[in-house]
């Protein structure tokens with residue numbers, strides 16, 4: 633059973649750390665802006681299994697740190713969280729949603745209609761590309 637709900641910022645940290653940066657210190661997954669964000673948790677059979685965080689400036693939204701625990705990846709949970717935040721952004725009348733995508737996760741975002749920009753960078757051992765999707 634899957635449930636998605638808004639969660640307190642600090643609940644994202646363990647999932648981010650285990651799914652995205654297990655090799656880095658725990659504190660490295662905390663964002664300075666975390667307490668300004670809107671965070672969602674995906675509960676699989678009542679256990680917190682995935683998270684994503686939304687930040688916005690005006691009508692432009694960014695999602696950060698989409699993460700599904702390693703043992704639960706590739707069974708559709710990331711897609712459920714992505715669909716949820718796309719619906720949320722539309723309800724908020726967002727005009728655009730963007731992210732710093734890990735290059736190896738690009739195909740995942742293509743499935744949801746994101747396109748690549750020409751902005752790329754390298755950080756914490758990963759190549760990133762900015763991807764975005766117009767919502768209106």
Ligand SMILES: CC(C)(COP(=O)(O)OP(=O)(O)OC[C@H]1O[C@@H](n2cnc3c(N)ncnc32)[C@H](O)[C@@H]1OP(=O)(O)O)[C@@H](O)C(=O)NCCC(=O)NCCS
Pocket residue numbers: 651652697698699700701704705706707708709710711712732733734736737738739740743
């Ligand atoms: C990337 C991530 C959020 C995707 O969530 P998920 O639950 O594993 O993905 P889903 O099962 O919903 O969707 C998988 C689909 O995307 C595709 N895909 C492409 N690249 C992928 C990738 N790097 N990881 C997972 N799926 C990927 C799969 O082939 C699959 O396609 P299909 O449905 O046509 O078979 C998750 O794997 C994760 O947390 N990875 C580690 C952290 C990370 O890279 N986060 C993103 C940072 S930009």
